[in-house]
């Protein structure tokens with residue numbers, strides 16, 4: 001018989017109590033339940049749940065129907081579960097969009113594309129600025145000695161030599177500036193991008209998209225976000241006209257740009273008369289976050305909320321693979337969507353915790369964290385009363401034994417989950433998260449991406465980011481990217497439901513503990529500077 005030490009004895013009392021308290025309810029969360037919900041949410045009929053879209057609206061109604069069945073309180077407008085979000089759609093109007101170079105007219109679609117769907121007329125001298133990126137961390141500054149004010153900048157598509165997407169962080173407009181951001185910030189009148197092979201290969205699709213689908217933005221953010229600079233993409237024919245008579249021809253600029261030895265920036269002849277106009281058809285669309293509350297049982301603590309969230313949108317239709325153009329988004333983020341749904345069901349059927357629970361299914365995450373940004377700027381409960389936010393994105397896949405596919409290299413294995421942010425803002429939240437896991441299913445909590453300098457920047461790439469920006473401590477649960485990430489093949493049959501069940505039960509237990517804890521987690525650490533600049 002093994003000698004029993006005092007320590008172990010205490011541990012066992014704790015886990016029994018916690019297990020019994022939560023086990024009953026956590027046990028209501030099952031692999032079969034998750035599979036049933038995900039098979040619906042990620043079915044082809046949902047058409048990839050783009051924002052906005054018919055498929056997304058159907059998914060929203062499915063969530064609302066269940067929430068109503070379980071008696072959760074609607075937290076949206078007019079006693080619904082929907083937090084309505086007005087969107088602005090801007091589509092290129094070909095009849096009002098044209099370019100003129102020294103009196104020669106160039107037409108939309110044949111000679112150029114509308115890059116930004118920003119209406120306006122730009123006229124002025126041209127200044128060629130290489131790739132146009134300012135990246136101080138790499139000592140890349142194509143604007144040295146150049147003036148862009150009241151001019152039209154011309155830039156190569158893509159990143160300059162020696163820069164990677166992981167270098168693109170820092171204070172926007174100061175440490176780092178994309179070509180359009182720099183041009184807008186320094187008073188340029190407009191910008192012209194030089195099409196690369198990829199754009200040329202998809203020219204017709206781009207033209208159609210700007211006329212048919214256009215650019216959709218959240219109306220409320222439009223003013224804030226928009227660089228508001230009319231911008232076009234030039235075909236080789238227009239490019240040649242723009243650089244006619246200059247020290248370098250359009251063809252040289254194009255070829256050297258692609259070859260990696262881009263021509264150095266220079267100002268074009270001030271006598272060259274160039275102007276372009278972009279005309280738009282603009283209208284209004286709507287989408288929604290889905291929001292519900294389960295009121296707490298304690299007269300005082302019920303005024304505090306544990307927020308649990310995921311994004312229920314994905315990317316919709318896209319480039320076909322094996323004839324399939326529906327991006328089902330089963331893992332991204334169907335897995336989070338049904339995890340939150342299963343927890344809502346389990347909590348609604350079990351004993352009520354003391355604090356209230358706030359369930360938020362965000363839309364528009366794939367478009368740039370729209371839904372969570374809209375939510376934290378238009379919260380349905382005061383942000384100060386949200387004690388923590390638990391965000392779930394991509395917890396459905398696990399690395400199979402013997403899987404040598406390099407795209408699955410970082411996928412968490414069958415008893416592991418990446419945990420990001422739990423210790424970043426609140427020592428007590430990090431400790432609680434660990435304690436619950438250790439006393440319950442003892443998953444392997446992998447903190448590999450819990451690093452401000454993680455080159456993958458996962459901290460920035462899901463909805464918890466907007467809550468953290470508002471000072472709410474967060475925990476982000478994630479299993480890593482894989483071969484089907486943002487592919488039509490991200491389908492429900494590839495999900496590891498048994499492992500998902502364990503993760504969701506652990507998150508449920510963590511929420512239960514947070515909702516019953518005597519004290520709310522204290523925010524005793526400031527977010528590292530690197531994590532405050534998107």
Ligand SMILES: [Zn+2]
Nearest residue numbers: 332333393394
């Ligand atoms: Zn996602």
